[in-house]
Amino acid sequence: MVVTGGASGIGRALCVRFAAEGATVTVADIDEAGARATEALIAAAGGTAQAVRCDVSREADIVALVEVAETAFGPIDLFCSNAGVAAGGGPEAPDEDWARSWAVNTMAHVWAARAVLPGMVARGQGYLLQTASAAGLLTNIGTAPYSVTKHAAVGLAEWLAITYGDAGIKVSCLCPQGVRTNMLMGSTDDPAGAVVLASGDLLEPEQVADAVVVGLAEERFLILPHPIVADYMQAKVSDYDRWLGGMRRLQARLRATLQANPQANPQSTPQATPQP
Numbered sequence: 006m007v008v009t010g011g012a013s014g015i016g017r018a019l020c021v022r023f024a025a026e027g028a029t030v031t032v033a034d035i036d037e038a039g040a041r042a043t044e045a046l047i048a049a050a051g052g053t054a055q056a057v058r059c060d061v062s063r064e065a066d067i068v069a070l071v072e073v074a075e076t077a078f079g080p081i082d083l084f085c086s087n088a089g090v091a092a093g094g095g096p097e098a099p100d101e102d103w104a105r106s107w108a109v110n111t112m113a114h115v116w117a118a119r120a121v122l123p124g125m126v127a128r129g130q131g132y133l134l135q136t137a138s139a140a141g142l143l144t145n146i147g148t149a150p151y152s153v154t155k156h157a158a159v160g161l162a163e164w165l166a167i168t169y170g171d172a173g174i175k176v177s178c179l180c181p182q183g184v185r186t187n188m189l190m191g192s193t194d195d196p197a198g199a200v201v202l203a204s205g206d207l208l209e210p211e212q213v214a215d216a217v218v219v220g221l222a223e224e225r226f227l228i229l230p231h232p233i234v235a236d237y238m239q240a241k242v243s244d245y246d247r248w249l250g251g252m253r254r255l256q257a258r259l260r261a262t263l264q265a266n267p268q269a270n271p272q273s274t275p276q277a278t279p280q281p
Contacts, residue, residue, distance in 0.1 A: 007031045007074050009061050010088030012039025018210035024052030031074040033059040061088045061113035071120045086117040087136040092150040103150050110154035114161050129173040135162045139182040139234045146256045182231040183207045
């Protein structure tokens with residue numbers, strides 16, 4: 006199996022957990038030192054892994070990653086397209102932020118599928134796990150590039166599940182809310198990170214990995230480590246306009262809190278959940 010973004014956070018937790026389940030793991034990340042650290046963790050526990058430097062914003066790197074993984078361990082039965090980036094702002098965000106968000110959060114999933122699907126279809130089996138976000142089902146206030154590209158990732162996963170499900174290909178889409186990772190904890194001073202923290206119920210990456218193992222075993226399309234996200238989705242689709250109004254009110258409360266006290270703990274913001 007292959008996990009991108011395996012140097013830290015959810016990716017590292019997935020690598021370690023899958024190795025504990027007996028899988029041979031190719032740990033891919035642009036942070037080669039971090040990927041090697043994950044490999045060492047797995048080896049110390051008696052597992053088998055290899056670290057590969059991979060910049061998922063480049064299709065050539067993903068093609069090379071698949072070749073390295075298959076040479077070392079044989080056909081890929083599970084490809085976890087997990088790497089992601091966050092960028093704040095709206096339409097005014099720099100083109101470079103939009104382009105990198107699009108490449109890493111969406112196109113990397115496209116390129117991974119393009120690289121592994123022919124072999125999987127020929128064998129009549131294979132599994133794609135694509136990490137999106139609750140932002141891809143709802144919306145993350147304060148970051149259009151992240152929200153838009155994560156929505157696209159969910160849409161791609163849906164399309165792949167529909168198109169290749171009868172060919173023996175399974176697809177799951179991982180959509181966590183707040184997880185204690187470097188990406189989230191490094192953005193607590195901007196609205197995008199603050200609103201996630203304000204929603205409460207931060208999970209550890211290992212808890213997300215546990216949810217993934219259960220979700221894959223059950224072959225569920227949507228894997229929601231935070232079950233409350235399903236309730237938010239129901240509120241959204243049942244009355245879209247009301248939900249949008251609730252999100253605007255949440256945005257106003259959050260901005261007011263941050264403006265009044267920039268050092269405030271976002272988790273103390275009252276009723277800071279994406280409900281109407």
